[in-house]
Amino acid sequence: xxxxxxxxxxxxxxxxxxxxxxxxxxxxxxxxxxxxxxxxxxxxxxxxxxxxxxxxxxxxxxxxxxxxxxxxxxxxxxxxxxxxxxxxxxxxxxxxxxxxxxxxxxxxxxxxxxxxxxxxxxxxxxxxxxxxxxxxxxxxxxxxxxxxxxxxxxxxxxxxxxxxxxxxxxxxxxxxxxxxxxxxxxxxxxxxxxxxxxxxxxxxxxxxxxxxxxxxxxxxxxxxxxxxxxxxxxxxxxxxxxxxxxxxxxxxxxxxxxxxxxxxxxxxxxxxxxxxxxxxxxxxxxxxxxxxxxxxxxxxxxxxxxxxxxxxxxxxxxxxxxxxxxxxxxxxxxxxxxxxxxxxxxxxxxxxxxxxxxxxxxxxxxxxxxxxxxxxxxxxxxxxxxxxxxxxxxxxxxxxxxxxxxxxxxxxxxxxxxxxxxxxxxxxxxxxxxxxxxxxxxxxxxxxxxxxxxxxxxxxxxxxxxxxxxxx
Ligand SMILES: [Zn+2]
Numbered sequence: 272x273x274x275x276x277x278x279x280x281x282x283x284x285x286x287x288x289x290x291x292x293x294x295x296x297x298x299x300x301x302x303x304x305x306x307x308x309x310x311x312x313x314x315x316x317x318x319x320x321x322x323x324x325x326x327x328x329x330x331x332x333x334x335x336x337x338x339x340x341x342x343x344x345x346x347x348x349x350x351x352x353x354x355x356x357x358x359x360x361x362x363x364x365x366x367x368x369x370x371x372x373x374x375x376x377x378x379x380x381x382x383x384x385x386x387x388x389x390x391x392x393x394x395x396x397x398x399x400x401x402x403x404x405x406x407x408x409x410x411x412x413x414x415x416x417x418x419x420x421x422x423x424x425x426x427x428x429x430x431x432x433x434x435x436x437x438x439x440x441x442x443x444x445x446x447x448x449x450x451x452x453x454x455x456x457x458x459x460x461x462x463x464x465x466x467x468x469x470x471x472x473x474x475x476x477x478x479x480x481x482x483x484x485x486x487x488x489x490x491x492x493x494x495x496x497x498x499x500x501x502x503x504x505x506x507x508x509x510x511x512x513x514x515x516x517x518x519x520x521x522x523x524x525x526x527x528x529x530x531x532x533x534x535x536x537x538x539x540x541x542x543x544x545x546x547x548x549x550x551x552x553x554x555x556x557x558x559x560x561x562x563x564x565x566x567x568x569x570x571x572x573x574x575x576x577x578x579x580x581x582x583x584x585x586x587x588x589x590x591x592x593x594x595x596x597x598x599x600x601x602x603x604x605x606x607x608x609x610x611x612x613x614x615x616x617x618x619x620x621x622x623x624x625x626x627x628x629x630x631x632x633x634x635x636x637x638x639x640x641x642x643x644x645x646x647x648x649x650x651x652x653x654x655x656x657x658x659x660x661x662x663x664x665x666x667x668x669x670x671x672x673x674x675x676x677x678x679x680x681x682x683x684x685x686x687x688x689x690x691x692x693x694x695x696x697x698x699x700x701x702x703x704x705x706x707x708x709x710x711x712x713x714x715x716x717x718x719x720x721x722x723x724x725x726x727x728x729x730x731x732x733x734x735x736x737x738x739x740x741x742x743x
Pocket of ligand 1: 652653654655656657668669670671672673
């Protein structure tokens with residue numbers, strides 16, 4: 272398992288930056304060419320490798336047009352082909368979900384899933400319709416990156432707290448030396464991202480080397496519910512990552528205020544331009560409406576949120592060998608337009624970070640992440656399964672009249688779903704609703720009430736078969 276580290280250039284001179292940017296621009300054309308030719312073919316899924324494309328380009332002379340050295344375009348091509356494959360794989364995830372919703376028949380499901388996996392979705396009308404819906408023809412948007420292979424660069428510590436990273440330029444044997452604000456040498460393949468006059472050096476290290484990966488996991492099964500004021504609430508009632516809400520509201524307020532100021536300045540600039548004072552307009556655009564500071568602040572905010580969320584997940588894994596959670600990647604395809612509402616946009620992004628942290632930390636520390644169907648887990652009472660309503664952070668059960676902490680109630684419901692005999696991961700929303708209604712009806716006719724305390728839920732989640740038998 273790998274984690275990404277980023278080193279930043281410091282005091283890089285403008286000439287070097289411009290040279291790197293020109294190289295990245297030319298490599299952007301390599302990416303565009305790859306997307307244009309192979310971005311929407313069936314080939315990528317079924318064995319069209321970057322090596323085959325490379326040989327083809329070398330044979331037909333495509334590579335000459337780019338005006339870059341051989342190694343950089345080959346690495347870039349490899350990277351672009353991997354992006355294309357990832358784009359296709361992401362579409363297939365959506366289509367797999369659609370197939371599960373479409374039919375309960377195992378034979379039919381298997382047939383469709385197989386057609387999808389083998390890239391023969393054209394054979395089936397439903398699967399091909401779904402692929403057309405989810406697999407949008409992609410386009411290259413990356414024109415500011417250079418991929419450098421491990422054997423193509425070197426790094427030298429100057430003994431004064433700076434590391435000089437030398438990477439290939441546009442000419443043979445002409446390295447560009449970049450001063451970094453660190454003495455820790457990057458390793459493996461590098462991805463240089465040129466943003467705001469600065470070079471970001473992204474590289475991956477083996478997570479096994481991180482101290483946190485050696486922390487043992489716990490021995491219990493814990494359900495978690497993601498929140499906004501805190502990253503996670505667990506089925507014991509403990510909250511983790513309590514600084515998250517503050518981080519999100521502060522950032523949202525800051526962004527709103529900044530946008531307001533920028534809008535005002537933009538109108539001043541526009542008015543100046545209308546009056547014919549173009550010098551003033553340009554001055555405002557350059558000095559007050561730049562994007563460098565804005566982008567760096569955004570990056571800092573993202574780093575803080577990640578730290579908070581990862582720390583929260585670590586605390587859950589401290590006591591859990593199995594973490595039961597909603598699949599947070601679901602409905603987070605990144606395509607849904609969240610509009611101008613800043614806090615919702617930030618929260619949406621945070622949800623993705625939480626999903627990543629749950630997966631990443633579980634894998635590194637040897638716990639299991641169990642995804643469950645979370646439909647109605649925040650709208651039903653964990654004790655009597657009745658529907659209720661939420662007001663603020665309270666949940667009022669309209670059946671048994673008990674009031675719970677809303678997110679603790681949801682976390683316990685999520686934990687119970689892991690041992691639920693009827694509600695599977697892909698059971699559709701309305702079927703879940705019907706099952707829950709039937710259960711409360713059964714309660715009404717005085718069938719034995721299940722003991723739904725968290726401790727029992729934990730046992731049941733650990734051993735679903737036995738628990739379903741003993742309660743029927
Ligand atoms: Zn109740």
